[in-house]
Amino acid sequence: MMTHYERLGGEEAVRALVNHFYDLMDTLPEVKDIRDWHRKDLSQARQFLFEFLSGWLGGPPLYAEKYGNPNLRQLHLLVAIGIKERDQWLHCMYKAMEDVKVDKDLQKELRPIFFKAADDLRNEPDAR
Numbered sequence: 001m002m003t004h005y006e007r008l009g010g011e012e013a014v015r016a017l018v019n020h021f022y023d024l025m026d027t028l029p030e031v032k033d034i035r036d037w038h039r040k041d042l043s044q045a046r047q048f049l050f051e052f053l054s055g056w057l058g059g060p061p062l063y064a065e066k067y068g069n070p071n072l073r074q075l076h077l078l079v080a081i082g083i084k085e086r087d088q089w090l091h092c093m094y095k096a097m098e099d100v101k102v103d104k105d106l107q108k109e110l111r112p113i114f115f116k117a118a119d120d121l122r123n124e125p126d127a128r
């Protein structure tokens with residue numbers, strides 16, 4: 001069975017996806033709330049998410065090798081994540097997958113996986 005990482009196209013493809021994801025976050029007015037939570041310079045966020053997704057999608061566990069296994073929920077407690085913020089994040093990820101032309105069937109498989117990951121990070125009163 002091929003991993004999601006392999007089916008995406010490996011390192012270059014994951015990097016391209018993450019880069020486009022942050023380009024969208026940086027420019028789409030409708031995701032301004034979550035953009036404002038990030039630093040002005042997104043280069044570190046790009047690197048972290050690339051390294052994290054690499055392992056999370058079944059490829060080399062770059063993030064865990066450097067920093068250990070992340071507790072994503074804990075790492076996101078500084079950010080007030082409600083439904084609005086979750087949906088802004090997912091909007092960028094779904095659109096990034098479309099724009100970089102991830103295979104349609106693979107997009108269909110990955111969308112609910114990203115949804116669950118983002119939904120699990122909700123920590124606002126509208127959360128559960």
Ligand code: HEM
Nearest residue numbers: 034037038039045048049052075079085086089117118121
């Ligand atoms: C649900 C909405 C989300 C919001 C609003 C959000 C926001 C943020 C913010 C503000 C940071 C700090 C960035 C920085 O230091 O410049 C961050 C870091 C990070 N996020 Fe998210 N995030 C969300 C969902 C996710 C999801 C679904 C994943 C994984 C699938 C993820 C993975 C990461 C990783 C790996 C980091 C780096 C952590 C570190 O500092 O080592 N995030 N996020």
